[in-house]
Amino acid sequence: MTHAGHAGRLGRLTPKELAWAKIAWKYVENNTSPQTGLVNSVDRVPLTTLWHAGDYIAALVAAHQLGLIEALELDQRMSKVIEFLNSMPLSDLSLPNRAYNTQNGLMVNFANQPADIGWSAIEIGRLLIWMKIAGQRYPHLREYFDKVVLRWNFCQVIDDCGVLYGTGRSGRKQQPSQEGRLGYLQYASAGFAAWGFETRKSAITGKAEAIEIMGIKLRFDARDDRTTGEVAPVVTMPHVLMGIEFGWEYPRDAKRLGGRDESEELRQMAIDVFRVQELRYRNEGVLTARTDHPVREPPHFVHDSVFASGYPWNTIGDDGKPAPRMAMVATKAVFGMWALNRNAYTDRLLLSIEALHKSDKGWFEGRYERSGGYEDLATLSTNAFVLQALLYKTQGRLYPRESQPGYFQHRLNDAFARPQRCLPVEREQCKAPVAIDGRSFLR
């Protein structure tokens, strides 16, 4: 059953599904910090990232829409987050730091020690998407989300054509480097596009190659991780997020006509990623729903991929080192594929992770492929995404189409008081050709 922009499952939640949603919300309740209003990225660890701030806003919207919380609680919680976002310290006085302590709101490093460690354009992209969605769904809060964005300085994070840059700190200097690879890059750039930025260089698959796995031609980012140091795995989540939040329709400014429509390409990439995993189950009997996820043991975070660094079904750490024991059926990837594909395979996938939760803790991260054991780590990403997927089932794509001009547009249109922060109207026109074609894969 489908409707415009919708694929996969559609309908009211069954009692069982509603119970699933409540379990996921339990994680949020357990981990909300009363001081800052933020939610811990990992169960009981007082640290969050911007990506997870986006997760939290998503969870909040979904919980309200699914009737788990009242409008009052939504407003209280959301306002607390907005207040934090409007007052938080910024890395290099420009953009949110990669991590914050959820108890005192300070910028921290991943060991939770106070530090300015630079920003991630990809994570900022996700937060931008959810501030846009929440602002449009709850117009009375929109102005305050706009103010969050107007507080930031975009001069370094994105260039005139939409190339994204993250920073890291080495010594006392911020080191910018191009960030994002095929998949998450398209997703994050959609966040910038939703706020009116030109993103033509990130919106499409400029530099892609393809490999054949199980007869499926799978596109992957051809930028070489050996020379750039950034791995480029093919995983499920960016495609799922693109599907659930945008229906694979890249958000574009109605005024910005011309250019090429990315949606068909985005949809096809997602279908290929889903299909190849299903084929692996059919041909080899291995249940597969792979994505990047944290694990309790070293290396603590893996890109559990369909294809990475030259190999199919490669599970690697951030440093590119293989960690095959960490491969698992990831709960969030299952929910994503389940919501977007109504078929026997996703039924089977869901059955395999249905028990992976504890009612007083939330959903677990997944089930290990090698041992069948649970990874009982609970994270905000997984629990927020369960809520998102269930909301998708009831409503279809989460990003609203129409948008009335609000405070953000009024500020930008005031030619005498521009914010001077490299916001969309303050930029030079991108000179790059609109369509940067990827290689033709037809041969």
Added chain:
Amino acid sequence: MRRAVVHLALACAVLAAACAPQMPRAQSGPKPVIDNVSLPAWSYPRRSGELTPREMAMAKLCWLYFENNYQPETGLVNAVQDYPSTTMWDTASYLAALVAARELKLIDKAAFDQRMTALLKTFLAMKLFRSEMPNKVYHTKTAEQVDYGNKPGEIGFSALDIGRILIWFKILKERYPEHGNAIDRVVLRWDFRNTVDKHGTLFGASVNKENKTEYLQEGRLGYEEYAAKGFQLWGFLTTQASMPEPFGMIYINGVRVPYDTRDPRELSQHNYVVSESYVLDGVELNWDHPYDRSTNDGDHSQRWMENFAHRVYQAQENRFRETGILTARSEHQLDRAPYFVYDSVYTTGYAWNTITDTGQFVPDMAAISLKAALGMWVMWKSPYTDLLFDAIAEAFDAKKGYYEGIYENGTGPIKTQTANNNGIMLEALLYKAQGKLLKWGPIDGGLWESTNADPFAHNGKGRPIFIRRRAQEDGRSGALSPRIFGPTNVERAMKRAPDPSTLCLTCEDDRFREYSPSWLVRPPSR
């Protein structure tokens, strides 16, 4: 030296799949399609015709290497300029050079015979690795077994190197039957029991820390099937080694390029895709099945090999078109550390990957390999290979022969000369003059076949078993008779053999098969 099959002495536990009796290689999922999409490569003819003066000059310069590096004491030739060490692979390249020099009339029959006799004499006396097979490396002055540092040592054997020299022994035997007896005696010395298993998989040997011999499956797509043809030409059944599976396809510069999917991270062998294996198979065997006696070089009877070769060629031509980098990739020596690289079209996950034998990424060592360039030039007559020829034609030292390659980064030639490079260049030139280098001679069989056909002879070395087609009834000498028509007892027996479709690859298969007009062959009983 080269062709170092890097059998890191990993515990067998890790390599269970490779150490244990090989199970049929399961390839999960739908097999990659080998489509016949018409790449431009399909339409380029091979080069043939008399050599031009420029090409003859090239051949002479190549041969110079073998003049300079000849060791009269043993009849061997140094694999690398002035370094008295060689392998079976490099010796095969020397044999190729010797045949080419003779056929192109760079040397006379006396010189040829004198060199052949000296070499075969050494082969008949040389010590074998633990009395099995030729060691990986020999000292060229003493014919002693040595290690890669040229210090005395038994270090193992390489099935790929042996496969290549078997191809060249066969070519020599067919072209120059006067040397057939000695060649057969050389091969009769070898013990094949641990090299070819009952599934037709090839194994190399190395020595582990406890000084025990370890046998490990050897060969990856391209080289494996090429080397297997050497064993097939001597009657061995190489069922699994000869299958292209397991392979996958990756898109490289718009072309689906086949690669071996056995995982180099687990199995310590790299799956490099290079020109060399496909060029050698083309030049020496015309991408034909090993027993193909057709003299039509326009038809390549091993279709998948031809298909794969075109793909590997096309990816390189396309890279040039797209990036402007002249590309002819192969493994090759260097004139500086790390001294040897796998300079590939694809390996261990990456296109245009250049790695050392330990897997270190060294993109600055990428080069136009002269042997690859000239091999591509002869197998594909195209504007691109014309350009390659111009790029390499003057890359020589007038006193030493052709350089190994020309660095892609623009820093000039790799200033080292090798037997492999100069030998393969010579055989490529000979292919232009004569076509497929394996030319079936008038004499069918010899000491090898008749010894292995003797039911009373002790066959303790895993050699195949031959049987002559109805020679007795015919009364003529089987060895010289052409194909005799009419069913024989054996042929009738073959007809009663089980239907091939019910045969299982992993079972022992004792049927007699076609070998040549007057011989049938079956694998030894185990």
